[in-house]
Amino acid sequence: METIVNKVAESGIVTLDLAHYIPKNEVVAFDLKPFLYMEMILKEKDYRAALQTHDWAQYTGKHVAVTCTADAIVPVWAYMLAAVYLEPLAASIAFSTPAELEQALMLQRIKEIDTTEYADKRVVIKGCGDEPVPDAAYVAITVRLRPVAKSLMYGEPCSTVPIYKAPKNI
Numbered sequence: 001m002e003t004i005v006n007k008v009a010e011s012g013i014v015t016l017d018l019a020h021y022i023p024k025n026e027v028v029a030f031d032l033k034p035f036l037y038m039e040m041i042l043k044e045k046d047y048r049a050a051l052q053t054h055d056w057a058q059y060t061g062k063h064v065a066v067t068c069t070a071d072a073i074v075p076v077w078a079y080m081l082a083a084v085y086l087e088p089l090a091a092s093i094a095f096s097t098p099a100e101l102e103q104a105l106m107l108q109r110i111k112e113i114d115t116t117e118y119a120d121k122r123v124v125i126k127g128c129g130d131e132p133v134p135d136a137a138y139v140a141i142t143v144r145l146r147p148v149a150k151s152l153m154y155g156e157p158c159s160t161v162p163i164y165k166a167p168k169n170i
Contacts (some may be wrong), residue, residue, distance in 0.1 A: 013157050014118060017126040018133045018141060023105040025063055025091045027098045030082055032068040039070045042078055056085050064090040065101040103134045110140045119148045125163075127155040 033039055035047050064086050068074045079095055086093050094101045125141055138154070145152060146164055153160035 013122045013124055013153075015124045015126055015157055016118075016141065016145075017129060018106075018110075018137045019126070019129045019131045021106050021109040021137065022131055022133070023063055023102055023109075025061055027063040027065065027102045027105070028059065029069075029098050030059065030064050030066045030086060032066075032074055032078060032082070033070040033072075035078075036068075036070055036072055036074075040072050042072070042074055047078060048081070051081060051085055054085070056089055059086055060089045061091050063092045063094075063101055063105060065094055065096045065098045067095070067097055099134075103136055106134065106137050107140050110137060110144055113141075113144055115145060115148045118145050120150050122151045122153070123149045124153045124155065124157050124160055127161075 032042070035042065035050050037043050037046065066079050066082050066086070083093050092101075092105070094104065096104065123145055125138060142152060142163065149164070150166050151162070152164040154163055155161050
């Protein structure tokens with residue numbers, strides 16, 4: 001009887017799933033649009049009063065993207081004032097859309113990866129999963145691991161697309 005050998009398991013390939021770097025805390029928006037008069041004008045006195053009565057607890061522990069989805073000219077200080085209220089509660093705050101903030105947080109986590117665990121290894125960057133991963137994350141992980149990995153591949157260990165192979169030492 002012939003023994004079945006799992007060549008993928010014996011290959012020494014390390015799989016890296018970028019979905020693990022998606023921020024764990026929820027990313028939400030603080031949109032100035034509801035605070036505008038007729039969704040066009042920011043009245044300072046009304047805005048300050050509305051901020052004082054706003055339910056800030058909903059942002060506790062979350063990453064908050066401060067934005068304005070209305071096509072309006074909003075003075076910079078209005079965003080700053082929102083940040084004053086958010087800062088004691090939020091996990092992080094940025095002037096961006098929620099998608100941009102999530103991507104920035106993910107790229108920061110990728111930058112912080114300890115590359116020693118991938119040194120001289122054959123690494124497969126997982127290509128599909130349940131959670132969408134921004135394209136920028138694939139570029140960032142390639143830049144991060146290329147200097148240390150023996151090879152980089154995209155896909156699944158059983159079906160990969162070669163991305164990079166380190167030159168052999170002479």
